[in-house]
Amino acid sequence: MRPAVVIPTYNESDNLAALIAELHTYTPELTIVVVDDNSPDGTGDLADQIATQNPRVHPIHRPKKLGLGTAHIAGMKWAISQNMEPILTMDADFSHSPRYIPDLIRAIGTYDTVIGSRYVPGGGTLHCTLPRKALSRGANTFARLMLGLKANDCTAGFRAYRRAVLDSIDLDAIVSNGYSFLIEMLYQCEKRGWRIGEVPIIFEDRRRGTSKVSRQEIIKALDTVVRLRLESGRLPRVAIRRRAIP
Ligand SMILES: Nc1nc2c(ncn2[C@@H]2O[C@H](COP(=O)(O)OP(=O)(O)OP(=O)(O)O)[C@@H](O)[C@H]2O)c(=O)[nH]1
Numbered sequence: 001m002r003p004a005v006v007i008p009t010y011n012e013s014d015n016l017a018a019l020i021a022e023l024h025t026y027t028p029e030l031t032i033v034v035v036d037d038n039s040p041d042g043t044g045d046l047a048d049q050i051a052t053q054n055p056r057v058h059p060i061h062r063p064k065k066l067g068l069g070t071a072h073i074a075g076m077k078w079a080i081s082q083n084m085e086p087i088l089t090m091d092a093d094f095s096h097s098p099r100y101i102p103d104l105i106r107a108i109g110t111y112d113t114v115i116g117s118r119y120v121p122g123g124g125t126l127h128c129t130l131p132r133k134a135l136s137r138g139a140n141t142f143a144r145l146m147l148g149l150k151a152n153d154c155t156a157g158f159r160a161y162r163r164a165v166l167d168s169i170d171l172d173a174i175v176s177n178g179y180s181f182l183i184e185m186l187y188q189c190e191k192r193g194w195r196i197g198e199v200p201i202i203f204e205d206r207r208r209g210t211s212k213v214s215r216q217e218i219i220k221a222l223d224t225v226v227r228l229r230l231e232s233g234r235l236p237r238v239a240i241r242r243r244a245i246p
């Protein structure tokens, strides 16, 4: 196995060096693909500097902030071109702890896609505010009800994919970007019948740097769920019930 992890970054200079060091402590053979969108705080330059010392770090530079989804895709395509497997994704802000990477890689022996999950026994969140927890729970319930997703944590960005899973999905056809990309990827995996596993993680709120989640991103995610539901050819249950009431 030649595992790779794709890490999208936008203004993560406070986190990147420590994150890479910790990742290699737990998983020395891991190739770390940093996809930076010309971060104003110099995260891209920092990734280049680290890469000169560390051959297991591969920076990808994009000209401007183009969103989480296309950043994941850019990193995945590079890892595929290098015959790496499994291909993981995670955030740069330590919300996804490097100590779980070995668990995700191990579970890929049994499953085709593995989610680092807050919502299975043993999983949870730490230092997250109540509104943040409610938003995550709400988005998950909405996605599960509307799309019939089986996974418990549908919005998690901490995942491992077998190569065949990514090959089976036309990555360029995934139109949603930002956070809704994560829901759409999971939808495409479940639709194709790939086995989805979840390993428990404790998700910690970011300690350094600033959040990039905007109200617009949240609305886009809701919009994506509705679009996927309509594309699947079934009407939302709520819509049917509403119509039945005189
Ligand atoms: N390359 C790239 N990375 C991004 C972009 N937006 C967010 N990211 C990165 O994606 C990861 C998740 O973003 P966060 O801001 O942590 O979003 P979040 O985890 O949902 O929210 P908080 O933890 O509350 O900040 C982080 O590593 C970000 O740096 C983007 O447009 N381009």
Ligand SMILES: [Mg+2]
Pocket: 091, 093, 095, 206
């Ligand atoms: Mg975060």
